[in-house]
Amino acid sequence: MQFTLCNDIHVQGGYISNIGNYGAGFTDCKDVLISGLKITNPGVSAFYFNNATDAVKIIGCTTRDNKRPKLMTNSVIVESNLPARNPKYIIADNDFEDAVGNKITIQNGVIQDRMKISNNVGI
Amino acid sequence: MFLNLNGNFELTDVELDANAPNLSASVSRSSGIDNRHAVSNATYKRLRIKNAKTVTPNFSGGYGITFWHGGCDNVTIDDIEFENIGQSDLGLFEMENWTVRNIKSKNCGYMVINVESSNKSRGVKNGVVDTVYASNVGRSVISLIRNSASVGDVESVTVQNVYVDKCGLTNSDVGGIRVRGTKNCTIDNVKINECNSIGIRVSGDWFGFKGTVNSYADLASLTGLNKGDIYRVSSEGLLYTYLDNQFQQQGQGQSQELLKCKNLVLSNISINKIQTTVNGEGVRVQGEAFCSHDDITLSDIYIGNSQSTGVLATYSNRITVNNLKIDKVNTS
Numbered sequence: 008m009q010f011t012l013c014n015d016i017h018v019q020g021g022y023i024s025n026i027g028n029y030g031a032g033f034t035d036c037k038d039v040l041i042s043g044l045k046i047t048n049p050g051v052s053a054f055y056f057n058n059a060t061d062a063v064k065i066i067g068c069t070t071r072d073n074k075r076p077k078l079m080t081n082s083v084i085v086e087s088n089l090p091a092r093n094p095k096y097i098i099a100d101n102d103f104e105d106a107v108g109n110k111i112t113i114q115n116g117v118i119q120d121r122m123k124i125s126n127n128v129g130i
Numbered sequence: 131m132f133l134n135l136n137g138n139f140e141l142t143d144v145e146l147d148a149n150a151p152n153l154s155a156s157v158s159r160s161s162g163i164d165n166r167h168a169v170s171n172a173t174y175k176r177l178r179i180k181n182a183k184t185v186t187p188n189f190s191g192g193y194g195i196t197f198w199h200g201g202c203d204n205v206t207i208d209d210i211e212f213e214n215i216g217q218s219d220l221g222l223f224e225m226e227n228w229t230v231r232n233i234k235s236k237n238c239g240y241m242v243i244n245v246e247s248s249n250k251s252r253g254v255k256n257g258v259v260d261t262v263y264a265s266n267v268g269r270s271v272i273s274l275i276r277n278s279a280s281v282g283d284v285e286s287v288t289v290q291n292v293y294v295d296k297c298g299l300t301n302s303d304v305g306g307i308r309v310r311g312t313k314n315c316t317i318d319n320v321k322i323n324e325c326n327s328i329g330i331r332v333s334g335d336w337f338g339f340k341g342t343v344n345s346y347a348d349l350a351s352l353t354g355l356n357k358g359d360i361y362r363v364s365s366e367g368l369l370y371t372y373l374d375n376q377f378q379q380q381g382q383g384q385s386q387e388l389l390k391c392k393n394l395v396l397s398n399i400s401i402n403k404i405q406t407t408v409n410g411e412g413v414r415v416q417g418e419a420f421c422s423h424d425d426i427t428l429s430d431i432y433i434g435n436s437q438s439t440g441v442l443a444t445y446s447n448r449i450t451v452n453n454l455k456i457d458k459v460n461t462s
Contacts, residue, residue: 008441008454009462012422015447021454023440028462044454055462 029055045069052081061094080108095121102128140173148182161192168201183216191216218244228257235264253282259289267297276311285313292320298327305331311389319398329401334390334417397429410438417445
């Protein structure tokens, strides 16, 4: 699933499994709420956000990697190419796989103080 | 065979063999039923129409049944079998208050049902397409599009219960189901088993768009211009159209506004086996700058065994995705 230049997105329930690339990607989007989505066996990360995708909430989602070897590099990657926009993220109540890499990777220091990460399994 | 009907009538239990394989690729001569006059309060029931393909295979030759301009209202089309039609099985170009149901299609060269508000048309409105079985479709099974030159909309059309085995056989890009510029339309309960193109393609086309320049002054240096060319001036955030040998400013999205989708619902969609490796999304909701879609709902969508992306959306506002299911796709 890939969304680009979209606003006011609500993804609720469902699953994304056995993917060659990342599971759910968002580029230059705003107001994104993802709830109750299960991502299993992505080829890269489960969630991927870039280009200052802003006002994101990931609530109650699950990520898993059952492959041998595991291919998931991260549950969540946030990569902001436009740090001046200072995007805001809330990542709460999720159950994240113990990925090969980090559970959450934030690739721009500016946005870290705008992250609210709470009550995620394994974090 | 070329049956041209008009007025108020009921046509039932007819078998038409357009017998077109030896004709040249003339659309009208090779069509089954070609309505070019006003039709109202008409019923077409239990018809079999076949062999409107001409010498060229696939997209060539005639339609099965068409409704052109002139006011085709209160029409019921029920229990029709199409086979070997070169163009669309059903071409609905100007109609209001209509029902199409129980359609069976084999080997359609183009689109099984093409709902298109075309040039000069006052639109296609208040219609229902219910229960379509189609196999071996050259292009799209269902097409709901507003033509760029139309003065009318495609509005309040419901498509439901569509079952497809193999579509997009001769076009990898247009989409098994194609939607453009519609208002208040719903597509519910569609099952496509094997699609050689995008499964469902929702586009917000930007006709005539040629590129972006930095400032208004840069427009003067452009060469090779044609009437209707559109450029975006990034410093102003505005579009300019080349008309009467000069650029005229459009409001933001002024003309392109017509080609965006508003309030579109896609529900209970199942697409299995997307075969193309390029542009082969299960569902593509593609807007453009100045032409972004509003209020798109995707409910209970299943995409399986795809060579490409499951769901892709660009330039869209207020998207709701409920119970999405994507399994075994090669990219995201």
